[in-house]
Structures are given as structure tokens and as C-alpha cells.
Amino acid sequence: MEDVxxxxxxxxxxxxxSWTDANPSKRxxxxxxxxxxxxxWIxxxxxxxxxxxxxxxxxKANKLEARLQTRNERERKLWICLVAL
Incomplete structure (x- = not known):
């Protein structure tokens, strides 16, 4: 690509x-x-x-990432409870 x-x-x-709803994945x-x-626009x-x-x-990817984050937080809390026993 030339120097722009x-x-x-x-x-x-x-x-x-761009990751907006109007222009998803558009460079x-x-x-x-x-x-x-x-x-x-390219x-x-x-x-x-x-x-x-x-x-x-x-x-779908955003929803899965949010679920994973929630589960990771729960797992961390469970480990804290388990170690505290």
C-alpha cells in the first residue's frame, strides 16, 4: 500500500x-x-x-465471552471458599 x-x-x-452494527468487520x-x-473506507x-x-x-461471541467471565468469577469465589475451609 502506498504512503497515505x-x-x-x-x-x-x-x-x-470497524465493529459497528452498520459496518461490521469493514476496514x-x-x-x-x-x-x-x-x-x-478500504x-x-x-x-x-x-x-x-x-x-x-x-x-453470539460476546454472549459466550460474558458467560465465560461469569463462570470464571464463580470459580474464583469457590476456590476462595474452599481454601478458607
Whole structure:
């Protein structure tokens, strides 16, 4: 990829990935300066079916991660109780 620089700050843009509901897993170039809102999409638009599938998988993964965290907290509490005996 060619050297693409921000026109406002002169810094080289970085590739990031959007995980919003409107643009799941879509890559874009953006300025690394947090105050700069300049960006450009890299990936083409996805069909609506692909977006629904990706969003469904993301929601499922988030739900599983939350369940795992809850179980890990319970296990830690049980170990504390067991050691305290």
C-alpha cells in the first residue's frame, strides 16, 4: 500500500477495522491522531446477508465471552471458599 498521509496532521494513516452494527468487520484508513476524523473506507460494501451473519456471530461471541467471565468469577469465589475451609 502506498504512503497515505493525513492532510491535516501529516501523519501516516493506519488501517483499522470497524465493529459497528452498520459496518461490521469493514476496514478503513484513519489518522492516528485521536482528534482527527479523517478516514477512508478500504473494503467494498458487503451484501445485507453477510452483514446479518457477521452481526449474529459477533453477538453470539460476546454472549459466550460474558458467560465465560461469569463462570470464571464463580470459580474464583469457590476456590476462595474452599481454601478458607
Amino acid at each position: 498521509r493525513c492532510i491535516f496532521y501529516g501523519r501516516q494513516k493506519v488501517i483499522q477495522t 478503513f484508513l484513519s489518522c492516528p491522531n485521536n482528534g482527527c476524523n479523517q478516514f477512508a 473494503d467494498p460494501l458487503m451484501c445485507s446477508r453477510a452483514m446479518k451473519i457477521i452481526l449474529g456471530l459477533l453477538k
